[in-house]
Amino acid sequence: MEALVLAPVNWLEERSGIVGAISYFLFRKVPRGTNWFHTLGSATLTAFIVQLVTGVVLAMYYVPDPDRAWDSINWITNELTLGWLVRGTHRWGASVFIILLFLHMGRVFLFGAYKYPRELNWLIGVAILLLAMLEGFTGYLLPWDQTAYWATVVGININATAPIAGPFIADFLRGGTEIGADTLSRFYAMHMLLVPGALIGLITLHLYLVIRLGVTPPPWGEDAEPDEPSPNGRPRGAREGLVDPKPRGNGGPAITTRSGVEE
Amino acid sequence: MAKLDNRERYARYKEDVEKRGKPFYPYAMFHDTVMSLVVVSVITALAAIWYFTSGEEPGDAGLLGPRYTEEADPGTTSFVPRPDWYFFFLFYLLRIFKWPESVILGTVGIPTILLILLFALPFIDRRRERRLVRRPVAVVAALLVIASMGILTWEGATAEEPSATAGSVLCEANDLDCEGNEELALGADVFAEAGCLSCHVYAGEGAQNIGAPELTTVGDLGRGEEYWVEWVRNPQAIRPGSPMPGFPNLTEEQLQAVAVFLEASTGGG
Numbered sequence: 126m127e128a129l130v131l132a133p134v135n136w137l138e139e140r141s142g143i144v145g146a147i148s149y150f151l152f153r154k155v156p157r158g159t160n161w162f163h164t165l166g167s168a169t170l171t172a173f174i175v176q177l178v179t180g181v182v183l184a185m186y187y188v189p190d191p192d193r194a195w196d197s198i199n200w201i202t203n204e205l206t207l208g209w210l211v212r213g214t215h216r217w218g219a220s221v222f223i224i225l226l227f228l229h230m231g232r233v234f235l236f237g238a239y240k241y242p243r244e245l246n247w248l249i250g251v252a253i254l255l256l257a258m259l260e261g262f263t264g265y266l267l268p269w270d271q272t273a274y275w276a277t278v279v280g281i282n283i284n285a286t287a288p289i290a291g292p293f294i295a296d297f298l299r300g301g302t303e304i305g306a307d308t309l310s311r312f313y314a315m316h317m318l319l320v321p322g323a324l325i326g327l328i329t330l331h332l333y334l335v336i337r338l339g340v341t342p343p344p345w346g347e348d349a350e351p352d353e354p355s356p357n358g359r360p361r362g363a364r365e366g367l368v369d370p371k372p373r374g375n376g377g378p379a380i381t382t383r384s385g386v387e388e
Numbered sequence: 389m390a391k392l393d394n395r396e397r398y399a400r401y402k403e404d405v406e407k408r409g410k411p412f413y414p415y416a417m418f419h420d421t422v423m424s425l426v427v428v429s430v431i432t433a434l435a436a437i438w439y440f441t442s443g444e445e446p447g448d449a450g451l452l453g454p455r456y457t458e459e460a461d462p463g464t465t466s467f468v469p470r471p472d473w474y475f476f477f478l479f480y481l482l483r484i485f486k487w488p489e490s491v492i493l494g495t496v497g498i499p500t501i502l503l504i505l506l507f508a509l510p511f512i513d514r515r516r517e518r519r520l521v522r523r524p525v526a527v528v529a530a531l532l533v534i535a536s537m538g539i540l541t542w543e544g545a546t547a548e549e550p551s552a553t554a555g556s557v558l559c560e561a562n563d564l565d566c567e568g569n570e571e572l573a574l575g576a577d578v579f580a581e582a583g584c585l586s587c588h589v590y591a592g593e594g595a596q597n598i599g600a601p602e603l604t605t606v607g608d609l610g611r612g613e614e615y616w617v618e619w620v621r622n623p624q625a626i627r628p629g630s631p632m633p634g635f636p637n638l639t640e641e642q643l644q645a646v647a648v649f650l651e652a653s654t655g656g657g
């Protein structure tokens with residue numbers, strides 16, 4: 126019986142090492158002080174996965190064509206069985222995702238977790254944040270209602286005011302001089318292929334670095350500064366043997382100075 | 389010298405975690421799972437509240453807004469441009485600056501600086517210290533950023549939406565004799581109905597949340613009616629990259645009337 130379970134596991138392990146990798150992931154040590162603050166990253170990941178799943182379902186029914194986009198959204202919301210749930214989850218999940226991103230970033234900031242050797246992971250994080258906002262911007266147009274349309278008009282026009290690159294970015298986003306069918310297909314392609322693809326890649330890198338480097342314990346308690354002497358009265362550096370921990374003699378002229386010895 | 393360098397310090401951290409840390413499973417994983425369940429429940433609850441308190445009609449808002457507004461219509465006459473909430477702070481930044489000289493600070497300057505600072509953070513703050521009491525600059529900077537983002541988002545969210553205003557109200561507010569001049573009256577009506585007030589302020593009416601210039605005394609610029617006809621039809625032809633959308637759907641007669649109305653707007657006759 127046991128062999129029946131173990132055989133395929135061993136087979137897989139021998140050919141991929143995946144089982145060892147998973148058990149390393151599960152049983153690796155994390156700092157004692159790891160707490161609720163550290164759940165914000167995985168909560169963000171959960172929100173992202175919710176977006177992926179609901180997004181795929183929406184893509185099965187949504188039509189990225191100016192003549193039909195609004196009707197398809199209407200149909201998904203009102204007619205499709207549980208369509209309201211899928212669309213509502215995608216819509217509100219986007220906001221929750223952004224909020225969690227900011228909270229997670231705030232915890233990384235407060236914990237000083239962007240410091241050596243995790244600078245690179247902070248950079249990846251900022252790139253993720255930007256892409257997440259781009260994802261929000263491109264998704265906002267898709268329902269093709271008045272709110273969506275005019276917010277995008279203003280958004281693209283504001284973009285166009287940027288010096289040098291501004292007009293080019295605006296033309297690229299619009300796919301022409303006016304917001305129409307080309308704009309909608311462009312936003313759709315960015316929203317469901319380009320940006321999520323980039324996000325998945327960056328998130329994978331991000332998590333790889335988290336596992337490789339380990340997480341930062343809270344900046345309070347005994348883990349705040351594990352390599353500084355604890356506040357037990359010994360002067361700084363005592364541990365390294367660089368400072369004489371014994372109290373100095375009281376007062377009197379400093380006869381132990383080098384020049385004093387030489388006299 | 390007395391201080392450990394980065395590598396030694398990190399080696400000690402690794403050693404310390406190995407010796408005294410706890411395994412990810414089940415400890416941290418338990419917390420992560422609970423939190424993820426909370427997140428999924430909150431999202432589902434928001435979706436349900438949004439759906440069950442709103443109606444099928446476009447714009448029929450419940451507690452969390454409507455399901456959708458009317459289908460997009462590029463030739464529309466009135467609309468309220470409003471981005472998703474996490475862009476409100478950018479949206480509101482625009483209002484703080486004056487068109488057209490310094491608005492670039494709001495659209496490009498400040499966001500770019502913030503972005504560079506965000507990317508550069510680990511290279512600016514190279515100290516090893518992590519305790520909050522010993523990082524006063526970081527803590528104060530964080531509080532300031534949170535407070536200003538919060539305020540900007542709030543202001544953006546609660547900024548006045550333009551109300552429907554009749555052309556005659558505009559004429560009266562700006563001392564224009566519309567009753568004695570049909571073209572002027574038509575211009576005021578088009579101006580009031582075409583959505584200009586979604587962006588512009590005119591004699592105290594209209595939207596203040598976009599940062600477009602006030603037009604109460606725009607006639608003083610002395611640009612002439614022909615110029616305004618072309619401007620309103622297609623601003624980008626005159627000022628490439630202008631954020632104002634064109635109104636090519638207005639008829640020649642309407643454009644001409646708006647131009648007359650603009651040219652007559654000199655603030656008190």
Ligand code: HEM
Pocket residue numbers: 162163164165166167169170171173226229230233236238239243246247248249250251253254328331335339340341342
């Ligand atoms: C989709 C977006 C993201 C996901 C799924 C994600 C996920 C995670 C996870 C699971 C961790 C482990 C520790 C924890 O949960 O706090 C982590 C750590 C970290 N994250 Fe993220 N994150 C995202 C975005 C960001 C952003 C926007 C930043 C900053 C700009 C960032 C910077 C970091 C850093 C520096 C660490 C290391 C923290 C430490 O050593 O304690 N992440 N991330």
